[in-house]
Amino acid sequence: MRIAGLQKLTLLDYPGRLACTIFLPGCNLRCPFCHNASLVLPDRLQEGEEIREEELFAFLEKRRGVLQGVCITGGEPLLHPDVDRLIERIRSLGYAVKLDTNGSFPDRLASLLERGLIDYVAMDIKNAPLHYGATVGIPGFDTTPIERSAALLMRGEVEYEFRTTVVAELHTEADFEAIGRWLAGAKRYFLQGFIDSGDLIAAGLNPATKEQMERLAALLRPSIPAVELRGI
Numbered sequence: 001m002r003i004a005g006l007q008k009l010t011l012l013d014y015p016g017r018l019a020c021t022i023f024l025p026g027c028n029l030r031c032p033f034c035h036n037a038s039l040v041l042p043d044r045l046q047e048g049e050e051i052r053e054e055e056l057f058a059f060l061e062k063r064r065g066v067l068q069g070v071c072i073t074g075g076e077p078l079l080h081p082d083v084d085r086l087i088e089r090i091r092s093l094g095y096a097v098k099l100d101t102n103g104s105f106p107d108r109l110a111s112l113l114e115r116g117l118i119d120y121v122a123m124d125i126k127n128a129p130l131h132y133g134a135t136v137g138i139p140g141f142d143t144t145p146i147e148r149s150a151a152l153l154m155r156g157e158v159e160y161e162f163r164t165t166v167v168a169e170l171h172t173e174a175d176f177e178a179i180g181r182w183l184a185g186a187k188r189y190f191l192q193g194f195i196d197s198g199d200l201i202a203a204g205l206n207p208a209t210k211e212q213m214e215r216l217a218a219l220l221r222p223s224i225p226a227v228e229l230r231g232i
Contacts (some may be wrong), residue, residue, distance in 0.1 A: 001086055003051050006040055006059065014120065015161075019069035020055065024083070027076040028104055031126060032202030033167045033194055039075040041052065041098045053086075054112030060093050069119070073100035078108045087117045098122065102136075103149035113158055121153055121160040125189075127171060128178035135170050137201065147182075154186060163190040163230070166213060168206045176216045180223035189224045191217055193231040203209065 005023040007013075013021050027040040029180060034040055060070070070090050077083050078101055087097055098120040101109060112118045125146075126135040133141040151159040164171070183189070194207040208216070210232050220227045 001053055001080060001082055003053060003056055004075070005049055006056060008063075009060065009067075013071040013073070014069040016097075017069035017096060017098075018067055019071050019098070020059075020063070020067055021071040021073055024072065024074045024077045025050075026079045027074055027102070028079060029076070029102055029126075030201055031135065032137055032200065033165060033170070033198035034201050034204050035195060035199060036075065037199045037201045050228070057089065057093075060090065060095065064093055067095065069096040069098060071098045071100065076102050076104065078105040081213060083108075084112060084117060087112065096102055096120070101149070102122075102126070103146045106145050106148035106152055109149055110152055113152070114203070118158060123149060123153060123160065124163055125150070125162045125164045125179060125183070128175040129182065130178065131170075131175060138184070150183060150186075154183070161188040161190060162186055163192055165192045165194050166208045166216065167194045168208050168212070170205070171208070171216070173216065173219055176219045181222045184223035186224045186228060187222055188219060189227045190230045191220075193228065193229070195231065 002025050003022060004025040007021040010019050010021050013019055023039055025039050028041065077099060090097055096119040099118050099119065100122045102124045128133055129143040132143045132146065133139045191213055193213065194205065213229050213232055217227045217229060
């Protein structure tokens with residue numbers, strides 16, 4: 001399996017756990033605000049950035065008893081048909097596993113959950129369904145898989161969070177009112193500040209202000225009480 005990078009320590013990516021983060025390349029979406037464009041478009045990866053699988057597991061073996069969890073992110077990890085094998089091997093070392101996903105592959109997500117391979121899922125909610133296509137860079141995008149994944153998580157069989165990166169040009173108050181109706185009763189929702197990493201798919205995008213973010217959070221809370229701001 002291609003592994004595009006390893007962050008050896010994170011205090012933020014896995015709530016409540018000292019963890020590392022593995023980056024897998026490739027994505028089925030083309031969100032213009034994506035801050036990991038070199039992962040979405042693997043031809044942008046620089047020579048030497050990828051690591052061998054055995055190098056990863058040598059690191060994980062060494063950090064047993066120090067790190068508590070492993071975050072698997074992308075790109076979109078569920079693009080990889082053998083991601084379950086990777087996760088099984090990680091879990092065999094005693095690590096909890098957190099998966100970041102855009103929700104496009106509900107059947108693969110369901111399989112991982114049924115097999116007890118995932119301890120925590122962070123699913124991106126790109127926008128209200130009506131405006132998903134524009135937000136993910138794919139006109140006419142079918143949100144059915146996204147809705148299935150969200151419903152699967154909301155059954156409460158695994159710890160999860162929903163999260164939206166808010167971009168001034170792409171999100172409106174009406175969008176978040178619609179998201180509130182869609183995901184009413186969700187356990188946890190984060191609104192994330194957009195940051196121009198310098199490695200975007202598109203240019204000319206801007207973050208919402210803190211005041212705007214607080215207003216959007218307030219619109220969600222009647223339907224999703226546990227809404228927080230992240231990266232603000």
